[in-house]
Amino acid sequence: MSVPPKSVAQQLATPVEFLKGVGPHRVEFLERLGLRRVLDVLFFFPRDYEDLTDRREIADLEEGPLQSVLGVVDDVELRNTGAGRCVLGVLIRGATGHLRGIWFNQPFLRERFVLGQRVLLSGKPKRNGLVWEMIHPKVATLEDGEEVPPGSILPVYPLTEGLQQWQIRRIVREAVDAYTGVLDEVFPAAYLESHDLWPLARALPALHFPESHDALHRARRRFVYQELLILQLALALKRQQQGSTRRAPCLAADAKIDARIRSLFPFELTAGQQQAIADIAADMARTTPMNRLLQGDVGSGKTIVALYAMLLAVAHGYQAVLMAPTEILARQHALTLERLLANSQVRRTQLTGGLLPSLREAVHKGIAAGTIDLVVGTHAVLQEDVQFAKLGLVVIDEQHKFGVRQRATLKQAGLDPHYLVMTATPIPRTVTMSLFGDLDVSTPRDSPPGRQKVSTYLVREADRTKWWDFFSKKLREGRQGYVVTPLVEESDVIQAASLETMYESLANGPLEAFRLGLVHGRMTSDEKDAAMAAFRSGETQVLVCTSVVEVGVDVPNATLMAIEGGERFGLAQLHQLRGRISRGSLPGFCGVFADPQTDEGTKRLKAFQSTTDGFRLAEIDFGLRGPGELFGTRQHGLPPFRVADLLRDAEVLEEARRDAQALVAADPGLAHPDHARLRRQILARYGQALDLADVG
Helix, strand or coil: CCCCCCCCCHCCCEHHCCCCCCCCHHHHHHHHHHCEEEEHCCCCCCCEEEEEEEEHHHHCCCCCEEEEEEEEEEEEEEEEECCCCEEEEEEEEEEEEEEEEEEECHHHHHHHHHCCCCCEEEEEEECCCCCEEEEEEEEECCCCCCCCCEEEEEEEEECCCCCHHHHHEEEHHHHHHHHHCCCCCCCHHHHHHHHHCHHHHHHHHHCCCCCCHHHHHHHHHHHHHHHHHHHHHHHHHHHHHHHCCCCCCCCCEEEHHHHHHHHHCCCCCHHHHHEEEEEEEHHCCCCCCCEEEEEEECCCCHHHHHHCCCCCCHCCCCCEECCCCCHHHHHHHHHHHHHCCCCCCCCCEEHHHHHHHHHHHHHHHHHCCCCCCCEEECHHHCCCCCCHHHEEEEEEHHHCCCCCCHHHHCCCCCCCCCEEECCCCCCHHHHHHHHHHEEEECCCCCCCCCCCCEEEEEECCCHHHHEEEEEEEEHCCCEEEECCCCCCCCCCCCCCCCCCHHHHHHCCCCCCCCCCEECCCCCCCHHHHHHHHHHCCCCCCCECCHHHCCCCCCCEEEEEEECHCCCCCCHHHHHHHHHHHHCCCCCCEEEEEECCHHHHHHHHHHHHHCCCCCHHHHHHHHHHHHHHHCHHHHHHHHCCCCCCCCCCCHHHHHHHHHHHHHHHHHCCCCCCCCHHHHHHHHHHHHHHCCCCCCCC
């Protein structure tokens, strides 16, 4: 009886132990890297490359360019130079002379070198007397008999204890040579040609073992484009799915409703607010659910725009809910709405985790009965026992703190609500297209008239007394201020001023003549409310706090801010904090005490001082730290990229987005047989994260 041939899936599912060079003794090491099947090994991409394209004999070296030398370890010397410092020197013998590799303060590298060992050193050579030297060169260790042809670009893979680079390279080479031909190409041949993409069978080997810089560029572009296209197709299908399968109430803003809502606003709206309202009104007049991101800088008046949308829902007899990530922010929104709706008939309430059980039950009943029009709350509104009678609009503030899938958690019978997502953290365009690609975007860029600028100072330790003198002078003039610290209590690990220490030192020192209050995340809801109420009323002149005041707190008379341990905060967080003192018609002053230990930290603080433009700061932050730091994958719920980099690959992202939209427009649901493999990849990678039904 003949054995049927293995399918593609079966071949790619072959356990790694059956790859040449693995065997049962190395399986455990590979599993630590997530490599269990041949398929895992094929797509285990290098994290870096060692450029050996300019490989020379030692006699042919020249100062300046990056060069590589192959030789044998002749001598290893680790010398202590005092004060805990050391120098490691490794003498390499080549066919035409000697070269010394030098590493400062890296004693652990001593273990890597053995006399007689063959190594490849890559760096920029400098002549020191009769001997060539490379400072901190990259090192590739070669096994006996292992050859690296001149002009090579060697892949550098993530490692685990028990595995060496030459071993993982050999294992990957075996998998690539034996199984690349088995893989299915996801793109039709005509698509590859029209988009100038290398086919998979050519790109995969070249990404692992490129023959030239051009080959590496072409191979990487193929995988970056594919990865970004799959995401953009998933987002486009999500939008299509929302439009074709879900129905929302038509909540049009006729002239009468529009005039009634605007009469509640005691000020002129900015051009940016007017445009955002026009976008939202057009969306809510349709019977497909609105999915819009309202992103604006600190003080651009997003809350008013959101209130317009909520009142539009209420005017049609529907309920609206505004969700915030913290109780402080929820209460601030509730106070703002209370002030603006004081003379209206809108029935409103708060729903947070800190409510007493009896009050919570009454609120739940009112929401279910439809006797409450407008709800402001935290994630407490997501609980299953909260049932809306007639929900028309959901507004989510600071959405990236909730997570992608929570956008659609509010369930109800009948029609779907419209969704408005707000963020006061300006987002770089490439990040917006990736994390919020299923949303339309409105971006009011102007501030309400009369808002004054904030001056920012990086205060040197020597000028601390002068800063507190200035701070005190402004307090005596009737202003109020914040003092922000990064920690609640002392830590041996992180040397930063604690809240308690700061409060005591200020109350018994430079601010002893003033009334100080205290707010931090570990206080109860009632304690926070009392402290914030005292600050709002002016009873407290200075609020000593943690970053719980980062968003939402609105006290126009508070124009002063001192930030301790400024290097402990991200750029976006610093900008949000500073936004608390640009709320009124008086100029603000922000002083930052910091001791940055890295170049990135210094650049971040200098950027913060140089501009108050949140969108400019977001781009700088993105360039310094990347999207993973701005919006962690666990927060936004999408799998991390394997090859693509949103900073480096911005142009490819734009191209992939255009192509994805065109594909979905031409083939809704990607039902054409040519797109079957693309569709499978989309569902496998993003189906769960984006709650995609089986499309097509």
